[in-house]
Amino acid sequence: MPSTYAPTRLSVAPMMDWTDRHYRFMMRHITKKTLLYTEMVVDKTLLHQQQNFDYFLGHDDIEHPLALQIGGSDVETLGTVAKLASNYANFHEINLNVGCPSPRVSSGCFGARLMLNPELVRDICYEMIRQVSSTPITVKCRIGVDENDSYEYFHNFVQTVASSGVKDFTVHARKCWLDGLKLSPHENRTIPKLNYSFAGRIKQDFPDLNIMLNGGVSSIEHAHQLLQDPDLNIDGVMIGRAAYNYPWNFRDADRLLFDSPNPGLSRREIVAIYLDYAEEMQEKWGKKKREKGTYAMPTSTLMKPILNLFNGEYGCKAMKRHVANRWSRDESYQLEIRDLVQTAIDECIPSSVLDKTVNDDKA
Structure with missing residues (x-):
């Protein structure tokens, strides 16, 4: 058909x-x-x-x-x-x-x-x-x-x-x-x-x-x-x-x-929404497989999309290094995704980048 x-x-x-x-x-x-x-x-x-x-x-x-x-x-x-x-x-x-x-x-x-x-x-x-x-x-x-x-x-x-x-x-x-x-x-x-x-x-x-x-x-x-x-x-x-x-x-x-309106969200807003979602995923599925044949939502998998959200911007490489350093010290499944992401962003990404929207490009 x-x-x-x-x-x-x-x-x-x-x-x-x-x-x-x-x-x-x-x-x-x-x-x-x-x-x-x-x-x-x-x-x-x-x-x-x-x-x-x-x-x-x-x-x-x-x-x-x-x-x-x-x-x-x-x-x-x-x-x-x-x-x-x-x-x-x-x-x-x-x-x-x-x-x-x-x-x-x-x-x-x-x-x-x-x-x-x-x-x-x-x-x-x-x-x-x-x-x-x-x-x-x-x-x-x-x-x-x-x-x-x-x-x-x-x-x-x-x-x-x-x-x-x-x-x-x-x-x-x-x-x-x-x-x-x-x-x-x-x-x-x-x-x-x-x-x-x-x-x-x-x-x-x-x-x-x-x-x-x-x-x-x-x-x-x-x-x-x-x-x-x-x-x-x-x-x-x-x-x-x-x-x-x-x-x-x-x-x-x-x-x-x-020819349709853009969502118009800033990256700060997107990250906030995404972290709520990530925590809900881990609450439902867990961070680590509990037994053979089960599935989980590990922090490492949930982190991946966020890491590229700031590519090309000032502070992005520093943010990725910050995350990698935390990773090397702790087992990934023990890391809390909100703390991991928020700390890296707060320390590395300027507010001007976080709060920019598509409308700012046209200002």
Whole structure:
């Protein structure tokens, strides 16, 4: 069944160990409109952890619009898991990972390796669509894999997969090397050359498809420029590492890209809200696993989003050193996150940085 929702103009890419629920909660107080993605969740994990969906798929209502990304290669399993996930929560979309170059992923014959078998991707998407009637099924892919890097190959891949009923493709505009050069995941994000023209050509060849561009997008201002490019004529832009490393850059995203009011919160206000949330998470889940098979919300995991909130600002490096020094003296699970964060901020970050809002940029 074709998707019936308008494609998002801006999204944050799914990133393993980065776009967890804590990052998304913080990010949602910076931008209300940007589509956020979960980390990729492996289909078999969800199939065998249905009793723990609150941990693997749980999220705060404020995180919406929220997309779920799934990885796998078995048609039946992915269809079943898509249905289970759709029944669990009202995700904005369920996205199939056809772009991740990680050896752990590609060795399991999914992620980017699936691009070598477009008929299998078509069958997977058809089954997911058949199982899920209320949630759009989308695909995130590369423009090519190994020597299969011609536009003709990419065109055939999109055409084949689209025959399943999928209408929404997020295109990482780099090929990736799985064999041959055997690049690392980091190298696959930087060494293959960007080729935005493939995204523009595929939109021209398939005007009824929604094409979102990913790869090398450095800021919301860069995203805005790409969306205005008539040669590309793309429907949306996805930002990856820059969104995690510089989340404060998104403070003007709602106005610039969605013609909507920005949240307008200062970083002092965001930190205060986030610390209340973090303490609630630890009260519910605990700081440390109590026994085998249980899950926890360790202080180290909850700290990660906050550490990048001040990147590029005076005092940020000192704040990170302060946290690292505390870490070296105490076991992390014993540290109180409020004390750890508040002390580091009070000692290292100027009030002018803490209290600045997007409105101050325009003063």
